[in-house]
Amino acid sequence: MSVNSTAHAFATARSEDRAALVGYLPAGFPDVQGSIDAMRTMVSAGCDVIEIGLPYSDPVMDGPTIQAAAQQALEQKTRTTDVLRVVEAVAATGTPTVVMTYWNPVERYGVERFATDLASAGGAGLITPDITPDSGAEWIAAADDRDLDKIFLVAPSSTDERIAMTTANCRGFVYATAVMGVTGTRSTTSDLAGPLVARTKATTDLPVGVGLGVSNGAQAREIAQFADGVIVGSAFVRVLQEHSADRAAGLRALGALTEDLARGVRR
Amino acid sequence: MSGMGDESRFGADERGFFGNFGGRFMPEALIAALDELDVAWRDAMADEAFVKSFDDILADYAGAPSKLYHAERLSAQHGARILLKREDLNHTGAHKIRNVLGQALLTKRMGKTRVIAETGAGQHGVASATAAAYFGLDCTVYMGAVDTRRQALNVARMQMLGAEVIAVESGSATLKDAINEALREWVASVDHTAYLFGTAAGPHPFPSMVRDFCRGIGDEAREQCLEQFGRLPDAVTACVGGGSNAIGLFTAFLEDEDVAIYGFEPGGDGVETGRHAATIFAGESGVLHGARTFVLQDQDGQTVESHSISAGLDYPGVGPQHSHLAQVGRARYLPVTDAEAMDAMALLARTEGIIPAIESAHALAGTLKLIPDLVAQHGPEATVIVNLSGRGDKDMGTAIEWFGLGRSDDETGDPR
Known part of the structure; x- marks a missing residue:
C-alpha cells in the first residue's frame, strides 16, 4: 500500500481510533490557483484525503452549491488538463488525492490516457458517481493496470446483492451516499446512514466513507461513530462562496471549518 | 398496439x-x-x-389511430405521393x-x-x-x-x-x-x-x-399505407431531437429493407456555423443523461449548448437507438436548417391548410429535398410517409416573428 493511497490514510486514521476526514472542492473554483491554495489549506488544517471535483456541464448528483461552483470553474475555462495540474499540486503535499468525476469527460479524454496521466500526476484514483461497476469495465481494467483506487458509490436503495457487487469492485474505500438525494449541507444527519454502512461493512473489509451533507464538527462526530470516513463537500464550497470578495479571509475560514471537522472525526 | x-x-x-x-x-x-x-x-x-x-x-381518449393523409396538392406540386401521418390531430396536438x-x-x-x-x-x-x-x-x-x-x-x-x-x-x-x-x-x-x-x-x-409506447405511429401507418395504396412506402421520414416520434414511426419499417428511413435533425443556422442541434450528423460518441450516444460536446467532453428554432428539437443528445441505426446504416440522419423548416411550415399551411409544428416542418423540409432522388429511383409513384408529429399552434409566436405576421406584444407566443 503506497503512502499516497487512500487506504493508507484510512488505516492511519483507524490506528488513531478516529474517522478520516475527506474534503472535496471542485478544481478551478474559484480559479485554478485558488483551488490549489484552498485544497492545500484543507490539507494543513487536517483533511486526510482530498477529493478533487472535475467540473462538468451536467452534474446530476450535485446540489445547487456544488453545481454553482462547477459552473464557475467551467466559465473560467477549466480544462481536464487543469484538473490534472491541480491533482499534481495537491498530491505533492503527500496527502492522498482522488478525482471525483462524471464519466463523459474521462471517456472523451480517453480512459487509458486519463488513467496514465492521473497516475503520473500522483492521483490515487477516481470516485465515479455516474457509473456503477457493471457499466464501468473499461475504467476497472485501466485502474487495475495501474493500481489506482476505484471508488464506487452505494446508496440506501441498493440491494444487498448490488452492495456486494459494488464493494467487490472497489479499491481504497467505499463511498456511501447516505441520503436519497444530492449533495448539499443538511441541518440534521440522516438515519439512513447507519444501516447503509452496516450493510456495506457486512460485504467488505474496505473502509466506508459517508457523504451526506455534513457541515460542522458536531455532525462529523455523529457520523464518525459508525463510519470510517466523513466526506465533506458543499460546506467547504459554501465557505469560499461566502468570502468570494476576500480570498485570504476565505482561506482562513476554510482552515477554521477544516479544524472543526477534524476535531469532530476524532469522536 | x-x-x-x-x-x-x-x-x-x-x-x-x-x-x-x-x-x-x-x-x-x-x-x-x-x-x-x-x-x-x-x-x-x-x-x-x-x-x-x-x-x-x-x-x-387520444384519438388513435391518427389518419394517414394523402396531401394531394403538395404531392402534385412535388411530383411524388406525399402521405402525412397526422399525429398533429391527437389530443394535446402531438x-x-x-x-x-x-x-x-x-x-x-x-x-x-x-x-x-x-x-x-x-x-x-x-x-x-x-x-x-x-x-x-x-x-x-x-x-x-x-x-x-x-x-x-x-x-x-x-x-x-x-x-x-x-x-x-x-x-x-x-x-x-x-x-x-x-x-x-x-x-x-x-x-x-x-x-x-x-x-x-x-x-x-x-x-x-x-419506443414501445410510440411505435403505434409506425404500426398504424404501415397498415394504413397497405390498406389505402396496396403497397409499402419507398421512404419514411421524421424529425429527430431526442427521437421519440421518429423511432415510433421507424420501428414498424426496420425489417422492410426496401423502405428507406430518414431522420432530419435540427440544423439551426447551418451545421457549419456551429449553431445547431444536429447531434448524429455533427456530434461525437459520448455519455449524456445515462446513455452512450452521439452528443454535442467540446474536446473535454463538456456538453455544448444546442441551437434550433424549434424548442422541441433543441437537445444536445439523441436516443441511442438512432445512433445505432445511423452507425449500422439502416437509417440516414441529415440536417435541416431553421430557414428550410420555416419555409416548409409556410408551404404546408398554404398548400394543405395544415399548420405543422416547427419540429414536424423539419421532417417535411428534409423530405422535399429528398423527393427528386426518390422519383429518380421509383418514378412518379414514389411514395413517402412524413411523420407530422405535432401541430403548429404553439409555434405561432415564432412564426409571427419569423414571417413578420400580425402584431404581437405578447412574448408568450400567444397568437391571439
Whole structure:
C-alpha cells in the first residue's frame, strides 16, 4: 500500500481510533490557483484525503452549491488538463488525492490516457458517481493496470446483492451516499446512514466513507461513530462562496471549518 | 398496439445496448428504480390486459389511430405521393400523448402516486400534466427558467391541468438542465414517484420503453399505407431531437429493407456555423443523461449548448437507438436548417391548410429535398410517409416573428 493511497490514510486514521476526514472542492473554483491554495489549506488544517471535483456541464448528483461552483470553474475555462495540474499540486503535499468525476469527460479524454496521466500526476484514483461497476469495465481494467483506487458509490436503495457487487469492485474505500438525494449541507444527519454502512461493512473489509451533507464538527462526530470516513463537500464550497470578495479571509475560514471537522472525526 | 418489444438486430440487448450505444450510465441511487421499471415494463408488455387497456385509452381518449393523409396538392406540386401521418390531430396536438399515457398507465400499475417530468418547450410537460390528470396522479414538471419565460402559455396550460411547474435556474437553464434537475429530484423521491421521460433517450429501459409506447405511429401507418395504396412506402421520414416520434414511426419499417428511413435533425443556422442541434450528423460518441450516444460536446467532453428554432428539437443528445441505426446504416440522419423548416411550415399551411409544428416542418423540409432522388429511383409513384408529429399552434409566436405576421406584444407566443 503506497503512502499516497487512500487506504493508507484510512488505516492511519483507524490506528488513531478516529474517522478520516475527506474534503472535496471542485478544481478551478474559484480559479485554478485558488483551488490549489484552498485544497492545500484543507490539507494543513487536517483533511486526510482530498477529493478533487472535475467540473462538468451536467452534474446530476450535485446540489445547487456544488453545481454553482462547477459552473464557475467551467466559465473560467477549466480544462481536464487543469484538473490534472491541480491533482499534481495537491498530491505533492503527500496527502492522498482522488478525482471525483462524471464519466463523459474521462471517456472523451480517453480512459487509458486519463488513467496514465492521473497516475503520473500522483492521483490515487477516481470516485465515479455516474457509473456503477457493471457499466464501468473499461475504467476497472485501466485502474487495475495501474493500481489506482476505484471508488464506487452505494446508496440506501441498493440491494444487498448490488452492495456486494459494488464493494467487490472497489479499491481504497467505499463511498456511501447516505441520503436519497444530492449533495448539499443538511441541518440534521440522516438515519439512513447507519444501516447503509452496516450493510456495506457486512460485504467488505474496505473502509466506508459517508457523504451526506455534513457541515460542522458536531455532525462529523455523529457520523464518525459508525463510519470510517466523513466526506465533506458543499460546506467547504459554501465557505469560499461566502468570502468570494476576500480570498485570504476565505482561506482562513476554510482552515477554521477544516479544524472543526477534524476535531469532530476524532469522536 | 401490435408486435410489442423489439428483439430484432435493431433492438437492445438485456442491458439496454443497441450495438455500441445505450446502456445505463447512472448513479447507483437510481439503479434500483431503473431495475424496478425495467421489470414492470417487460411484465406489462407481456400482459394482454395492459396492452389492451393502453390501446383502448389511445383510441378513446387520444384519438388513435391518427389518419394517414394523402396531401394531394403538395404531392402534385412535388411530383411524388406525399402521405402525412397526422399525429398533429391527437389530443394535446402531438405524438407525445402516446408516450405519457403509456408511462402513466404503467405508473398506476406500479402503485406509484406521483409523476415528475422534464420539459423543454413545454409540450411534454403539458402531455404529462394531461396524463396525470387523466389518471389522478400528482405531477411536477421541471422546466428551464429560460424556457418558462419563452413558453409562458405552456406553463399556464400545465398549471391549468393541476401540475406544479418548477423553473430550473442551473446550467444553461434549458431542457438538459431540466432533465438534470428531474433526475436529482427522482433520486430523492423514487419510492413513490415515477419519472415520465419525454423522449426515447436516457438510461435503459427508457429508450426501449418510450419506443414501445410510440411505435403505434409506425404500426398504424404501415397498415394504413397497405390498406389505402396496396403497397409499402419507398421512404419514411421524421424529425429527430431526442427521437421519440421518429423511432415510433421507424420501428414498424426496420425489417422492410426496401423502405428507406430518414431522420432530419435540427440544423439551426447551418451545421457549419456551429449553431445547431444536429447531434448524429455533427456530434461525437459520448455519455449524456445515462446513455452512450452521439452528443454535442467540446474536446473535454463538456456538453455544448444546442441551437434550433424549434424548442422541441433543441437537445444536445439523441436516443441511442438512432445512433445505432445511423452507425449500422439502416437509417440516414441529415440536417435541416431553421430557414428550410420555416419555409416548409409556410408551404404546408398554404398548400394543405395544415399548420405543422416547427419540429414536424423539419421532417417535411428534409423530405422535399429528398423527393427528386426518390422519383429518380421509383418514378412518379414514389411514395413517402412524413411523420407530422405535432401541430403548429404553439409555434405561432415564432412564426409571427419569423414571417413578420400580425402584431404581437405578447412574448408568450400567444397568437391571439
